[in-house]
Each structure stands twice: as structure tokens, then as C-alpha cells.
Amino acid sequence: MNYLKLKEYGLTDCLKQESTLYNNMYLARVTEQHCSLYKVMSEKNEIIAQVSGKLIHNAQNSESFPAVGDWVMIDRNHNQGGNGIINHILSRKSILARKEPGSTNRKQVIATNIDLVFLCMSLNANFNLRRMERYLSLVWDSGAMPVIILTKSDLCKDLENKIAEVKSVAIGVDIVAFSALDNDGYCYLKDYFKNEKTGAFIGSSGVGKSTLINTLLGKSLLATKNIRESDDKGRHTTTHRQLLLLPNGGIVIDTPGMRELQLYNSNLPKAFEDIESLSGQCKFNDCTHTNEPQCKVKEAIANGTLSKERLANYQKLQRETLYAHLNSRQLEQEKINNMFGSKKEIKQFKKHLKIKSKNNHNHT
Known part of the structure; x- marks a missing residue:
């Protein structure tokens, strides 16, 4: 098969080679998704398809299901006999x-x-x-x-x-x-x-x-x-x-307009190359860019080459990406650590509150 139509949809030699691993199936690209139903373009037709029971059973997360742009292997390349069945998702380049x-x-x-x-x-x-x-x-x-x-x-x-x-x-x-x-x-x-x-x-x-x-x-x-x-x-x-x-x-x-865009993964070093470069020149490897001496990030803010708003957003996105991968218990602990620091510091803070409460009680 020469795949003339699918070449227009971005088919590459690597994908064609990978598709040969699956016998008695047809290559197609996902063009639309509507809940559990998909439109896919095969070499002959655009057809309605759904995922196979085996694919659902083996799915580990939402990423295991087809998405718009995916190349998939289906059981037919025509509209006859009901919906097509998506059996496999080929390797994704992005x-x-x-x-x-x-x-x-x-x-x-x-x-x-x-x-x-x-x-x-x-x-x-x-x-x-x-x-x-x-x-x-x-x-x-x-x-x-x-x-x-x-x-x-x-x-x-x-x-x-x-x-x-x-x-x-x-x-x-x-x-x-x-x-x-x-x-x-x-x-x-x-x-x-x-x-x-x-x-x-x-x-x-x-x-x-x-x-x-x-x-x-x-x-x-x-x-x-x-x-x-x-x-x-x-x-x-x-x-x-x-x-x-x-x-x-x-x-x-x-794609539909996004009311909110929360990060799951991110490439902050690439998106904030300027801050990453400055951080590498700070005196301390774990510099927080707050009160440490010889902080190149603070110097850049002071001389106007970096805005404090950009630094604040960089730090905010760092926390957001971290939080996205934590369960509720881990998330709560991480937020406490960000507020107070180590467990030792938390104990000291609790002790301070206890002493303060006792002193207030004695004064009354």
C-alpha cells in the first residue's frame, strides 16, 4: 500500500515500519475525539471508532488512551459493519x-x-x-x-x-x-x-x-x-x-479555549533559561534568591535586567509542577515544609506557640 492519503496527514517511514508489526490491521490517524468515540482517517475513509476492550483493560492512566493526533491500528478501513475498533496506539513523538x-x-x-x-x-x-x-x-x-x-x-x-x-x-x-x-x-x-x-x-x-x-x-x-x-x-x-x-x-x-492551564509536567529550565543561567552563578548551589549573599538573581532584579514578577512566577510554577505529582498526604506535608521548613523547625515552632500561650495565660 502506498498510503498517499495518509502521507498528507503526516505519515512517516518510521510509522509505516512500526505498523507492519500488526497483522490484519489498518493504519489511521485520530482526527477528533468525542468522549469515548473517535473519528479516525484511514487510507480510504474517515470512520467512527472506539477503543478495544483489551486496550481499556491494559490502560494504566488517561495517557494510555488515544488522543487527537495519534497514529493507531484499527480493524477496518471502511464504514461498514459498525464502529471501527482501535487496537493499538503507535509511538508518539510528542x-x-x-x-x-x-x-x-x-x-x-x-x-x-x-x-x-x-x-x-x-x-x-x-x-x-x-x-x-x-x-x-x-x-x-x-x-x-x-x-x-x-x-x-x-x-x-x-x-x-x-x-x-x-x-x-x-x-x-x-x-x-x-x-x-x-x-x-x-x-x-x-x-x-x-x-x-x-x-x-x-x-x-x-x-x-x-x-x-x-x-x-x-x-x-x-x-x-x-x-x-x-x-x-x-x-x-x-x-x-x-x-x-x-x-x-x-x-x-x-483546541477549545482554556479557562485554566494547570501544569502536570513542565520544562522550566528551558522556559526560564535566563533565571537558570543566573542561578548557576550564585555563590550557593541551593540559593533561594532571598537573603543569600552574592546572589546573581537578586543582582539582576536590582539592575533591572530581570523582573521580580518573572522570578515569582518561576518559583510558583516550580511548586505547582511538584504538587501535581503528590498525593493528598504528601501535598499537605510539602506545604507545611514550605511554610516552616524541617520537622525540627516545626517542633520548635509548636514549642514557641505553647510557651507563648502559657505566658499569655499567666498574664491574665
């Missing part, structure tokens, strides 16, 4: 994932096998450097390459300053300004999809992800809505993750 929303510490896979992640942020009230740092920490961990898209550039009166601000926190990352009114930035954007590259679009609701993808598609396939004028906040239009083939080559994955 996984974009976050902590599942809510209090749980489980991982939620957003998309897989992506080459690029387009981080969309609009140049209105949505503009937030701390959020961008969070996005970059997530994407650098995924194995994909981040690209920042600043949308609604026609509404921005100080575009150069905004781009400079983003550059200060997105070291070495491409930045594209885009306006839907005149398609400014489109020529740069389409160049990223050469050679059947797969790119996922993520960002808050209303930043213009669907508008961007419609521009790349050359038609209004995805629904769009204007932001609320009262607060500049967006309204959800995309309700599920969807993989789409571009007419000039390449693949895009549209």
Missing part, C-alpha cells in the same frame, strides 16, 4: 498535556505527534506575560516547538513595545503578529506548515484561534464569535479537539 482541571492530579492529553504549538494571545485585555510563561513551560516539555502568535494586532497602538515585552520572556521563540482584518502575518504563518508539519493552536477563549485556522483553510469552516465588549473576554466556539488538513499542505489541530 505529547502536549496539562493537569486535568479540578482538584485531581491526573494528566490530560491535549494532542500528540505535533511538530509546532502556536501559542495564541490577543493584544487586548488578554495580554498577560505570566500566562505566556506558563504556556511556554508546558510546550517546551511536550517535545514540540513553540511559536507565539499575537492576534488582533490592528487593535494595538504600541505593537513594537508589546513584541519587546514578549521577547523578554520567550527567549529564542518566533513571534508573529496577526490581524484578521487584512491577514497581516498570514504569509509567515503558512510557511510553518511545509512538509506536512502538524501544528496545534492553544490559547484562551476569544483570542482568534478559529479565525487563524479559517484563514489557513481558505474558508470559514470553524465557527467564530466576537469577544464581549464589556470585558474583552472571549466566548467558547470550539467545543472539541479537531485535526484538519490544510489545502496547501500541513495539518492543524484546533
Whole structure:
């Protein structure tokens, strides 16, 4: 089989080779997910499929199930005889994932096998450097390459300053300004999809992800809505993750707007290369960048080359990533340790409270 259609969807020689390990099955790529049902594109058709009982039985966590972008082995390549059955997931070259929303510490896979992640942020009230740092920490961990898209550039009166601000926190990352009114930035954007590259679009609701993808598609396939004028906040239009083939080559994955983006894993050393480099020059290896002498991080803040807000966010994301992997008992102990330090210090603190309470009682 020559797999002409699937090559358009990013099929590689390595994936073709891996697929030969499974007899009497067909290769396909997951294009949509709707709870327990999936749309998959085979060499002949896009069909509805579900996971096999064996795959469910062997699943260790949510990451063991298919996600949009996955290459899978199914039992048929046609729509006849009911839903197709997904029996195997092929090796993933990248996984974009976050902590599942809510209090749980489980991982939620957003998309897989992506080459690029387009981080969309609009140049209105949505503009937030701390959020961008969070996005970059997530994407650098995924194995994909981040690209920042600043949308609604026609509404921005100080575009150069905004781009400079983003550059200060997105070291070495491409930045594209885009306006839907005149398609400014489109020529740069389409160049990223050469050679059947797969790119996922993520960002808050209303930043213009669907508008961007419609521009790349050359038609209004995805629904769009204007932001609320009262607060500049967006309204959800995309309700599920969807993989789409571009007419000039390449693949895009549209994702619903994210109200919250909690980290499960992160690559903070890459996202905060400047702070990591400065930390390596501090006098003490375990420098906390608070009261220690000869702290290069504090010096950078004092001379204006590093903002205290960036350092605070770096430390916040460090704690968040740690907490995501702890159970409730471990989490409580870690929070106590952060507040008081070692067990010895906790005992001393309790002793201090006991003495203070006794003294207060004697005075009364």
C-alpha cells in the first residue's frame, strides 16, 4: 500500500515500519475525539471508532488512551459493519498535556505527534506575560516547538513595545503578529506548515484561534464569535479537539479555549533559561534568591535586567509542577515544609506557640 492519503496527514517511514508489526490491521490517524468515540482517517475513509476492550483493560492512566493526533491500528478501513475498533496506539513523538482541571492530579492529553504549538494571545485585555510563561513551560516539555502568535494586532497602538515585552520572556521563540482584518502575518504563518508539519493552536477563549485556522483553510469552516465588549473576554466556539488538513499542505489541530492551564509536567529550565543561567552563578548551589549573599538573581532584579514578577512566577510554577505529582498526604506535608521548613523547625515552632500561650495565660 502506498498510503498517499495518509502521507498528507503526516505519515512517516518510521510509522509505516512500526505498523507492519500488526497483522490484519489498518493504519489511521485520530482526527477528533468525542468522549469515548473517535473519528479516525484511514487510507480510504474517515470512520467512527472506539477503543478495544483489551486496550481499556491494559490502560494504566488517561495517557494510555488515544488522543487527537495519534497514529493507531484499527480493524477496518471502511464504514461498514459498525464502529471501527482501535487496537493499538503507535509511538508518539510528542505529547502536549496539562493537569486535568479540578482538584485531581491526573494528566490530560491535549494532542500528540505535533511538530509546532502556536501559542495564541490577543493584544487586548488578554495580554498577560505570566500566562505566556506558563504556556511556554508546558510546550517546551511536550517535545514540540513553540511559536507565539499575537492576534488582533490592528487593535494595538504600541505593537513594537508589546513584541519587546514578549521577547523578554520567550527567549529564542518566533513571534508573529496577526490581524484578521487584512491577514497581516498570514504569509509567515503558512510557511510553518511545509512538509506536512502538524501544528496545534492553544490559547484562551476569544483570542482568534478559529479565525487563524479559517484563514489557513481558505474558508470559514470553524465557527467564530466576537469577544464581549464589556470585558474583552472571549466566548467558547470550539467545543472539541479537531485535526484538519490544510489545502496547501500541513495539518492543524484546533483546541477549545482554556479557562485554566494547570501544569502536570513542565520544562522550566528551558522556559526560564535566563533565571537558570543566573542561578548557576550564585555563590550557593541551593540559593533561594532571598537573603543569600552574592546572589546573581537578586543582582539582576536590582539592575533591572530581570523582573521580580518573572522570578515569582518561576518559583510558583516550580511548586505547582511538584504538587501535581503528590498525593493528598504528601501535598499537605510539602506545604507545611514550605511554610516552616524541617520537622525540627516545626517542633520548635509548636514549642514557641505553647510557651507563648502559657505566658499569655499567666498574664491574665
